[in-house]
Amino acid sequence: MKRTRSTLHSAVQIVLLVALVTVSSVASGCSPSAKSNKAITIGYIGGFSGRAASLGIAGRDGALLAVEEANAKSGDPGAPIFTLEAVDDGVGAAAAADAVSALAGKGARAIIGPMTSASAVAAAPVADRLRIPMLSPTASTDELSGRDDYFLRIYPDNRSAAKRLVNEVLREFPAARVAVIYDLGNEAHTQSWANHFQRQLKLGGGSIESSQTFVSGDNPDYTDLAEGAAASPSDCVFLIANAIDSAMIAQRLRAAGSKLPIFASEWSATADLVSTGGAAVDGMVFLNTYDRGSRQSDFVSMSEAFRTRFGYDPGFAAVHAYGMTSMLVRTLSAHPDSQDLRSELLTGQLSTTIQGTTKFDRFGDVALPYYVMTIEDGQFTRLDDR
Amino acid sequence: MKRTNFRTTLTWILLLLALVPITVVGAYSAVRLAQIQREAVGFRNGLIAQTAAGDVESFLEAPVVALSQFKLVDPDSATAREMLRSSASSIPFIESILLVDADGKVRAAAVSPDHKMRERDLVGLDRTRDPQFMSARSTRKVSWSGVFTSMFSGRRCIQVAVPLDYGIGIAVVNIESLNAHTWAARIEPDAKIIIVDRNGQMLFHTDRELAALRPNWRNREPIAQAMAGRLGASRYRSDGLEMLGSTAVVAGSGWIVLAEQDWRDASRPIGEVYRGVASVVVIVALLAILTAALFARRLGGPIDDLSLYAMRVGEGDYAASRTVQRYREFEELSDGIGAMAQAVEEREGQLVTSRSKLVEAVAELERSNKELQQFAYVASHDLQEPLRMVTSYVQLLQKRYKGKLDSDADDFIEYAADGAIRMQRMILDLLEYSRVQAKGSAPKCVEAAVAVESAVASLGHSIKESGADVAWSELPLVKADTGQLSRLFQNLIGNAIKFRREGITPEVSISAVRTGDMWEISVADNGIGIDPGNTGEVFDVFRRFESPADYPGTGIGLAVSRRIVERHGGTIRVESELGIGSTFLFTLPAVCAEPDAGPEVV
Numbered sequence: 001m002k003r004t005r006s007t008l009h010s011a012v013q014i015v016l017l018v019a020l021v022t023v024s025s026v027a028s029g030c031s032p033s034a035k036s037n038k039a040i041t042i043g044y045i046g047g048f049s050g051r052a053a054s055l056g057i058a059g060r061d062g063a064l065l066a067v068e069e070a071n072a073k074s075g076d077p078g079a080p081i082f083t084l085e086a087v088d089d090g091v092g093a094a095a096a097a098d099a100v101s102a103l104a105g106k107g108a109r110a111i112i113g114p115m116t117s118a119s120a121v122a123a124a125p126v127a128d129r130l131r132i133p134m135l136s137p138t139a140s141t142d143e144l145s146g147r148d149d150y151f152l153r154i155y156p157d158n159r160s161a162a163k164r165l166v167n168e169v170l171r172e173f174p175a176a177r178v179a180v181i182y183d184l185g186n187e188a189h190t191q192s193w194a195n196h197f198q199r200q201l202k203l204g205g206g207s208i209e210s211s212q213t214f215v216s217g218d219n220p221d222y223t224d225l226a227e228g229a230a231a232s233p234s235d236c237v238f239l240i241a242n243a244i245d246s247a248m249i250a251q252r253l254r255a256a257g258s259k260l261p262i263f264a265s266e267w268s269a270t271a272d273l274v275s276t277g278g279a280a281v282d283g284m285v286f287l288n289t290y291d292r293g294s295r296q297s298d299f300v301s302m303s304e305a306f307r308t309r310f311g312y313d314p315g316f317a318a319v320h321a322y323g324m325t326s327m328l329v330r331t332l333s334a335h336p337d338s339q340d341l342r343s344e345l346l347t348g349q350l351s352t353t354i355q356g357t358t359k360f361d362r363f364g365d366v367a368l369p370y371y372v373m374t375i376e377d378g379q380f381t382r383l384d385d386r
Numbered sequence: 387m388k389r390t391n392f393r394t395t396l397t398w399i400l401l402l403l404a405l406v407p408i409t410v411v412g413a414y415s416a417v418r419l420a421q422i423q424r425e426a427v428g429f430r431n432g433l434i435a436q437t438a439a440g441d442v443e444s445f446l447e448a449p450v451v452a453l454s455q456f457k458l459v460d461p462d463s464a465t466a467r468e469m470l471r472s473s474a475s476s477i478p479f480i481e482s483i484l485l486v487d488a489d490g491k492v493r494a495a496a497v498s499p500d501h502k503m504r505e506r507d508l509v510g511l512d513r514t515r516d517p518q519f520m521s522a523r524s525t526r527k528v529s530w531s532g533v534f535t536s537m538f539s540g541r542r543c544i545q546v547a548v549p550l551d552y553g554i555g556i557a558v559v560n561i562e563s564l565n566a567h568t569w570a571a572r573i574e575p576d577a578k579i580i581i582v583d584r585n586g587q588m589l590f591h592t593d594r595e596l597a598a599l600r601p602n603w604r605n606r607e608p609i610a611q612a613m614a615g616r617l618g619a620s621r622y623r624s625d626g627l628e629m630l631g632s633t634a635v636v637a638g639s640g641w642i643v644l645a646e647q648d649w650r651d652a653s654r655p656i657g658e659v660y661r662g663v664a665s666v667v668v669i670v671a672l673l674a675i676l677t678a679a680l681f682a683r684r685l686g687g688p689i690d691d692l693s694l695y696a697m698r699v700g701e702g703d704y705a706a707s708r709t710v711q712r713y714r715e716f717e718e719l720s721d722g723i724g725a726m727a728q729a730v731e732e733r734e735g736q737l738v739t740s741r742s743k744l745v746e747a748v749a750e751l752e753r754s755n756k757e758l759q760q761f762a763y764v765a766s767h768d769l770q771e772p773l774r775m776v777t778s779y780v781q782l783l784q785k786r787y788k789g790k791l792d793s794d795a796d797d798f799i800e801y802a803a804d805g806a807i808r809m810q811r812m813i814l815d816l817l818e819y820s821r822v823q824a825k826g827s828a829p830k831c832v833e834a835a836v837a838v839e840s841a842v843a844s845l846g847h848s849i850k851e852s853g854a855d856v857a858w859s860e861l862p863l864v865k866a867d868t869g870q871l872s873r874l875f876q877n878l879i880g881n882a883i884k885f886r887r888e889g890i891t892p893e894v895s896i897s898a899v900r901t902g903d904m905w906e907i908s909v910a911d912n913g914i915g916i917d918p919g920n921t922g923e924v925f926d927v928f929r930r931f932e933s934p935a936d937y938p939g940t941g942i943g944l945a946v947s948r949r950i951v952e953r954h955g956g957t958i959r960v961e962s963e964l965g966i967g968s969t970f971l972f973t974l975p976a977v978c979a980e981p982d983a984g985p986e987v988v
Binding site for chain 1: 512536
């Protein structure tokens with residue numbers, strides 16, 4: 001009987017072992033592998049729907065490329081792994097404010113965005129309250145300039161841009177008379193732009209001969225706008241509108257027989273301007289905050305990588321989002337556990353953009369160089385290096 | 387030899403018999419099922435992807451068809467304007483239609499009712515730098531743009547340019563209605579369907595929240611493969627998950643449709659099979675153990691009974707009780723052991739009886755032998771004195787009355803005297819023979835050569851007289867009664883000299899060889915030899931084969947020699963050939979350690 005028990009006992013052990021191995025091998029297929037790298041979340045706020053979707057998607061793609069490159073280059077086992085958590089604020093500026101709270105709730109250490117001035121103005125107070133740095137690649141509103149807050153940006157404010165563009169206008173037309181057309185659909189951006197332009201022009205001896213507004217996407221009468229400008233005693237036309245609206249106004253202006261030179265803000269300067277504007281946009285002058293024809297190696301490699309990754313050429317939104325996100329991941333890599341990331345970003349931290357180096361001022365604003373551009377035979381070309 | 391346990395072996399065999407087939411069959415089934423499931427999921431995904439691609443293609447074909455109807459219509463005509471308005475208002479996903487002449491100038495336009503744009507703003511526009519216009523004009527083929535966000539509707543749109551007779555028809559198509567398209571609801575619950583444009587930007591995903599973020603999946607493995615022209619099913623990792631996906635391309639637009647499924651979901655049936663197989667293996671194993679235990683008990687119980695029974699029989703308990711066996715084979719085995727026990731018991735009884743008789747016989751023989759020895763000794767010893775007296779008086783009669791009586795009396799007295807002397811001689815020999823056993827000294831280790839030398843010294847006269855050559859090689863140390871060993875050699879050497887051939891110088895050679903535990907010592911001569919037929923009787927007491935007249939002696943020497951050898955635990959034999967010589971070979975135990983040899987048992 002003793003032998004029987006011993007045999008039974010060993011056999012049961014064997015079966016339990018077989019069962020354990022079987023169950024373990026079945027279960028092991030479901031086990032996630034452990035990661036040792038610290039995960040850092042970066043938030044992104046931009047419009048993926050609505051009329052600003054192109055800007056939001058391009059900015060997100062630029063930020064994503066910077067994050068992916070940072071993760072790919074990180075060979076150190078202890079180096080942080082970055083993830084980009086994106087939120088759509090395309091439905092309105094209020095969505096941007098909610099997005100800041102949502103991203104903070106998800107543990108985002110900093111936020112890239114928003115991409116529009118209206119959203120930035122709405123979101124900045126929330127970022128201040130939650131003490132989360134918010135770095136906008138494209139917001140230009142003056143309302144957030146010179147404030148010691150958590151809103152940092154790489155894009156120059158409208159005042160400096162207006163001053164620079166007025167110089168170009170006055171260089172061409174001393175005591176210029178200008179017909180202004182701008183879009184109130186993006187009033188946070190365009191209104192201050194128009195105001196600064198008018199102020200700078202007046203200071204330079206010029207004048208606004210006509211000022212017309214429209215709301216993009218709300219049945220604008222491009223023909224009326226163009227004919228109104230053409231009928232004014234102006235030397236040139238200044239547009240503050242998106243690429244399609246600018247192209248449409250330029251087309252209607254030329255259709256009305258006007259040959260008035262056209263100036264525009266950087267907002268217009270996308271490929272859509274050329275494809276929709278046809279020959280009507282040739283000669284249009286505008287400012288760019290990046291040199292799209294730069295042969296600088298960092299820019300060329302970024303452009304190539306962006307094109308490979310996303311299948312289209314990077315515009316100013318993508319370029320600035322990429323540069324700002326790169327700076328952010330460098331800072332977070334150097335100070336992954338910093339309790340005062342804003343100070344790390346501002347104090348003594350040289351921020352390297354893809355087209356040079358610059359620094360935030362104490363308010364988290366920067367002064368990027370401007371590039372005066374025009375269109376010749378459908379191609380963007382630099383005007384200021386001739 | 388290490389013995390294995392029958393029950394353990396039986397249990398193992400039963401376990402293996404049960405587990406190996408079920409494990410092999412189960413493993414094969416699981417692997418095969420996984421393969422089939424993978425193929426089935428791949429096939430299903432492929433079907434979903436192709437169906438979706440076909441549906442999307444049909445969707446995108448609609449504006450092409452709508453534009454194609456303007457192929458022959460004059461763009462400046464009222465008919466054209468009417469048709470444009472009709473198309474723009476009746477086809478819900480068309481935002482705007484432009485009829486452009488070959489120079490790129492918009493000749494006629496219509497927008498959908500909810501489109502926030504005026505038709506008059508569109509007429510006259512220059513489209514020469516519109517990529518779709520340029521492509522369609524140069525290739526005369528339909529050209530699709532990438533996906534863009536309409537500035538007028540805020541919706542995602544694509545633009546299609548279709549060659550017409552007089553120019554190009556261009557339509558802006560809202561693709562967001564794709565999200566509500568019916569095929570999106572036809573897919574399997576676990577499967578996901580993704581559509582990306584030709585740049586990789588997501589147009590549709592079953593997960594609407596993910597699609598709303600419009601991620602770019604250009605670098606996702608199946609999408610990248612499809613963009614490189616490699617369509618079909620693949621297995622890949624995505625966001626840390628293993629996925630099975632199939633891709634198809636939407637003709638014309640270059641969009642890619644991916645139908646994918648989390649391998650965990652797809653393999654859930656396989657996991658259930660794995661778990662089922664594992665459960666069956668465990669259950670079968672447990673059943674096998676139980677069966678083995680029961681079987682071992684059924685088999686092992688009778689074996690234990692029989693083993694115990696055999697053990698008791700072995701211990702002499704032939705009347706031990708035995709259990710009635712359930713199985714015929716065991717009952718027969720039990721009967722066999724019982725019969726064997728009975729036979730052994732009977733034979734053991736016979737053996738006891740035989741042994742008892744044997745012991746009695748041996749005792750009787752020993753007693754008889756002892757008495758005989760005593761008798762022989764006593765007889766030979768005690769007979770000497772009266773015989774000496776008879777001999778003396780017969781010799782005295784012969785001396786005093788020889789020639790005084792008649793001649794017959796002289797002869798009779800002479801015969802009596804010779805007989806008495808011969809009898810005296812025989813009695814002395816018999817006494818010597820009996821003394822070998824009765825008066826021998828305790829054996830001790832002696833040099834055999836020393837005994838030989840002693841014998842040669844005793845035979846010095848005969849050797850000298852006969853000129854015999856006695857030689858011996860190196861002889862061993864043997865355990866023997868020195869005197870008897872010397873006497874043995876003396877008898878054998880003496881016989882060699884006595885039974886020499888006429889005219890031949892006797893040569894005696896003594897040597898020894900080791901044969902197992904014994905030394906075999908040989909004494910070889912070149913004498914007259916012995917008829918091989920008589921060699922068996924040559925060691926008998928008073929056995930002679932030659933005439934006493936030719937070779938005096940009683941014939942006791944070789945009998946004494948055999949008795950000496952046997953007393954020392956050896957044997958003696960002779961090899962001989964008439965006219966050639968004889969060799970006497972006797973053995974003695976090799977129990978004395980040689981001085982220069984290794985350790986030897988003494």
